[in-house]
Amino acid sequence: MAVYTEVGDEELSSFLTDYDIGHLVAFRGIAEGVENSNFLLRTEKDGVARDFILTLYERRVNPAELPWFLGLMEHLATHGVSCPLPVAGRDGNALRELAGRPAAITTFLPGVWPRHVQVEHCGPLGEALARLHEAGTTYAPTRANGLGPTAWQPLLDKAAASQGTEETFPGLTAELRLALKRILSAWPPSSDPAVLPRGQIHADLFPDNAFFLDGRVSGIIDFYFACTDLLAYDVAICLNAWCFDETGHFDTARRDALLAGYESVRPLTSAEHDALPALCAGGALRFALTRLYDWVNTPAGALVTRKDPMDYVKKLRVFLSDMSVNPVHV
Amino acid sequence: MAVYTEVGDEELSSFLTDYDIGHLVAFRGIAEGVENSNFLLRTEKDGVARDFILTLYERRVNPAELPWFLGLMEHLATHGVSCPLPVAGRDGNALRELAGRPAAITTFLPGVWPRHVQVEHCGPLGEALARLHEAGTTYAPTRANGLGPTAWQPLLDKAAASQGTEETFPGLTAELRLALKRILSAWPPSSDPAVLPRGQIHADLFPDNAFFLDGRVSGIIDFYFACTDLLAYDVAICLNAWCFDETGHFDTARRDALLAGYESVRPLTSAEHDALPALCAGGALRFALTRLYDWVNTPAGALVTRKDPMDYVKKLRVFLSDMSVNPVHV
Incomplete structure (x- = not known):
């Protein structure tokens, strides 16, 4: 429940030029995800607002395994599962680096997690x-x-x-x-x-x-x-x-x-x-x-x-x- | 940088019926605000997505002073300052209660705070x-x-x-x-x-x-x-x-x-x-x-x-x- 790594503004702007997802509109730290730093990232492209989650991978996640995780998420998202879809940069790679950490952008999902399960x-x-x-x-x-x-x-x-x-x-x-x-x-x-x-x-x-x-x-x-x-x-x-x-x-x-x-x-x-x-x-x-x-x-x-x-x-x-x-x- | 108070789903749904802001689409904890619990709240009304911040006021904020703060924000927002505009419930009150805390919904503001000031x-x-x-x-x-x-x-x-x-x-x-x-x-x-x-x-x-x-x-x-x-x-x-x-x-x-x-x-x-x-x-x-x-x-x-x-x-x-x-x- 924390943001462990802060991302500099110029770093972020420069990072986003590697993507074709429009220009930055908002960026807020998300208090979720036990092990990683997560941010709500909003962009605008052709007048349409789009929301993403930017994740910086912290300790415990082995960087060598990230392609497997991102590959699984992409596979599931494109096979009917409502899970985050990794967004590839212009070079086709979804796994990138930001603020000295492995990083990826995925789609934002709607909904609310149940605080009291019924x-x-x-x-x-x-x-x-x-x-x-x-x-x-x-x-x-x-x-x-x-x-x-x-x-x-x-x-x-x-x-x-x-x-x-x-x-x-x-x-x-x-x-x-x-x-x-x-x-x-x-x-x-x-x-x-x-x-x-x-x-x-x-x-x-x-x-x-x-x-x-x-x-x-x-x-x-x-x-x-x-x-x-x-x-x-x-x-x-x-x-x-x-x-x-x-x-x-x-x-x-x-x-x-x-x-x-x-x-x-x-x-x-x-x-x-x-x-x-x-x-x-x-x-x-x-x-x-x-x-x-x-x-x-x-x-x-x-x-x-x-x-x-x-x-x-x-x-x-x-x-x-x-x-x-x-x-x-x- | 934390969410101090969790909000139950039924509590949240019931709370939102007091407002005319549409139905709930997403709800995520925000890792910002030193003293209070903040959540991104997305609703949809007439097919249009709308974003808000839900704040639960924690220790240090004196509940008796909240009307002054919310009044100031409303005044500034309606006088050309880009600050959060408190959203009133159907009864006209912006200051309400949720999860045992004073609570208010305000508008979501775009932008990024500068991690490295220039x-x-x-x-x-x-x-x-x-x-x-x-x-x-x-x-x-x-x-x-x-x-x-x-x-x-x-x-x-x-x-x-x-x-x-x-x-x-x-x-x-x-x-x-x-x-x-x-x-x-x-x-x-x-x-x-x-x-x-x-x-x-x-x-x-x-x-x-x-x-x-x-x-x-x-x-x-x-x-x-x-x-x-x-x-x-x-x-x-x-x-x-x-x-x-x-x-x-x-x-x-x-x-x-x-x-x-x-x-x-x-x-x-x-x-x-x-x-x-x-x-x-x-x-x-x-x-x-x-x-x-x-x-x-x-x-x-x-x-x-x-x-x-x-x-x-x-x-x-x-x-x-x-x-x-x-x-x-x-």
Whole structure:
């Protein structure tokens, strides 16, 4: 929620001459996007105002991977998904440099992200996720999931080794070790792609990354965790992100709406249904681990908001109990 | 640079029914405005997109003073100043409540604030400031300057009494005491309004509060320090905010351009010219004092950016030396 890098006026003017998008009309920092600096950029061309988002890529995004992300967004946007379309400069390249950072201009999307998720959001969200998965099947380049199951043990080890983890969260790393073991033993084998369909997943489709307008999804943003992985794992991440109410209770009406919306476009296979409890627990563990790692590795005085890992530990407990009670179907 | 308060979707929809500005199309947090939460709000009415800024007023702004600020902005906007125009709801009131905060919708202004001030900005800025002063003469309500000369001694006393001030800034409060004494003895008497013209001043017209487009000032924002005070003191604040280069050197070419731009609309009286060195030193002292106070009273871990008071102490030294060398004219 910040602008990390400022862009000089002459720099900006000079940067825009590389594009055929008209002349600059307005430029305002956007308080969204956790990792990058984003600006609303308005231009005018032939008397018509046009809006874009200018993104400067900060730490955490590997510049070498930006062509994959921008390529995916372009592919999805041109295959019916309401996501930002990267705008190419006059030389055909969308990925450029500004203020010493990799930078790109993408189209501005209408809508409002839901500050309070309702069951009514979950059906359209599930449907939009399925359309994203379908559109992604024809994007051939792949990107490994850097925060997938193989990353969890090292993340947990690092968090456990950090000073203060045990004092701040007594017993937590031991609990997470047991959970990790259970989840990995139930995880669908990646060696047999026929079992669970794989493809391009968003992997971070939280409410602040989905804009709604008139009850429909009008935009999906922030593809910088996207990767090639189990499609049903993306569904599981959304069940984590969208289906717990504000008291931490798992809302089965939201889950049912999300799955029904998804399956109205792409029915889950029975193997995917069977795997969902483990995938949901895995999704909860993934966010619990990255939040725990960030929590114990962020200096108390840093200018970033630390997110409490316990929110996801509680979700993890719900899904682990679901794995026990109902090991076959969610 | 943040959004402090989030607005629920239903809350926002319900809030907008109080206005006749069309239906909601987009809503994004803006990373600008130091003290308040600001959002870009786009609506559509009769097929035409319209942009606004929604502001939620946070701490530091006294709700009782909001009618004065909004009244001033409306007056200025309808008297030729490019500033945000408050939008009234169907009941005629611009000041409303949203998410438990006082809230107002104002028009969106085009332009870009200059990240790197050039001499070319200073003429148009001076001219825009003079037009603001002229337009303000017909706005009758007054507001005392809460951060004017009478506030400086108590601010300095509080900063001096804070733990750590002397260790962090050795000798600084003693230096500021001497400066304050000199400045107050040279300050124009407020008892004789004929000496220096008084009126509505912005009092915080820093580069990030002035948008430019095609070499002209396209917007002046953030009126929440505005008050009724010496017009030339507003000029002095701008000389502080716009005329030092990035190495801390006072750029007389910028000063000359700013004053020439101002005087092309409203010539300063000779008494105002004579007073400028003391007013400039007072402006530097005012920002040095509030920054020092904030610095020593902001916990190291707080989620706000502390501004170094020494930047303004250095400016203060420049203006104090100017008071000695050239006591009559800047």
